[in-house]
Amino acid sequence: MDLQGALEILKRNGYKYTGKRKSLVEVFYRESRYLSAKEVLDYMQADYPGLSFDTIYRNLALFEDIGIVEATEWHGERRYRFCCGGDEHHHHLICTFCGKTRTIHVCPMNAILGKPEDFDITGHKFEIYGTCSSCKTEVAVPNM
Numbered sequence: 001m002d003l004q005g006a007l008e009i010l011k012r013n014g015y016k017y018t019g020k021r022k023s024l025v026e027v028f029y030r031e032s033r034y035l036s037a038k039e040v041l042d043y044m045q046a047d048y049p050g051l052s053f054d055t056i057y058r059n060l061a062l063f064e065d066i067g068i069v070e071a072t073e074w075h076g077e078r079r080y081r082f083c084c085g086g087d088e089h090h091h092h093l094i095c096t097f098c099g100k101t102r103t104i105h106v107c108p109m110n111a112i113l114g115k116p117e118d119f120d121i122t123g124h125k126f127e128i129y130g131t132c133s134s135c136k137t138e139v140a141v142p143n144m
Contacts, residue, residue, distance in 0.1 A: 001082035003029050006068045013066045023047055024059055028069060034079040034099035074129055091126040097135035104128070 006025040010017050027043045028035070035043075037056045044051055060080055063069040069080040074096050081101065084090070093102040108126055 001028075001068065001084070006063075006082075009066055009068050015062070015066070020044070020048060020051070020055065021059060024056075024063070025068070028080070028082045032082070032100070034072060034081045034094065034101070036077050036079050040080075072127055091128075093128045093130065093132075095132035095135055096129050097131055097138075100132055102132075 003022075003025055006029075007017050010021065015021075023044050024040065027040055031043075037053060037060060040060070041051060041053060041056050044056075060069065060071075064071050064080065067083055070083045071078055071080050072094065073079065074094070079099065081099070084103070088105075089107060091104040091107065093104060095101070104126075109121070109124055113121075
């Protein structure tokens with residue numbers, strides 16, 4: 001996803017591309033990682049001092065509904081990042097310190113279930129949480 005792609009999705013779904021929405025999209029484009037609503041608000045408050053959590057959450061929910069951002073949850077908090085886009089089926093490794101992701105190009109579902117009898121799978125999500133090598137070096141996380 002990029003700035004132009006997000007704009008096209010908003011337009012295609014009949015939503016306005018306001019200054020706040022543009023700034024929100026720019027935060028995700030620039031950061032290129034999972035962000036909490038609090039982090040998004042912190043980035044945007046310099047330009048929009050009166051901005052509320054309500055506005056952030058409303059727009060994040062909209063962006064998720066129309067496919068601009070995807071969400072996950074760790075440590076009891078919902079976090080968002082730009083959708084990967086494309087039709088290639090994949091999953092993610094997610095660093096719980098910095099929020100950056102790596103793509104996994106194999107699907108563990110094939111090994112776990114294969115094709116279940118009398119059941120059509122219409123979707124699934126597989127994420128592995130941990131610490132990337134950069135964060136592991138910075139915070140000296142012990143091996144598990």
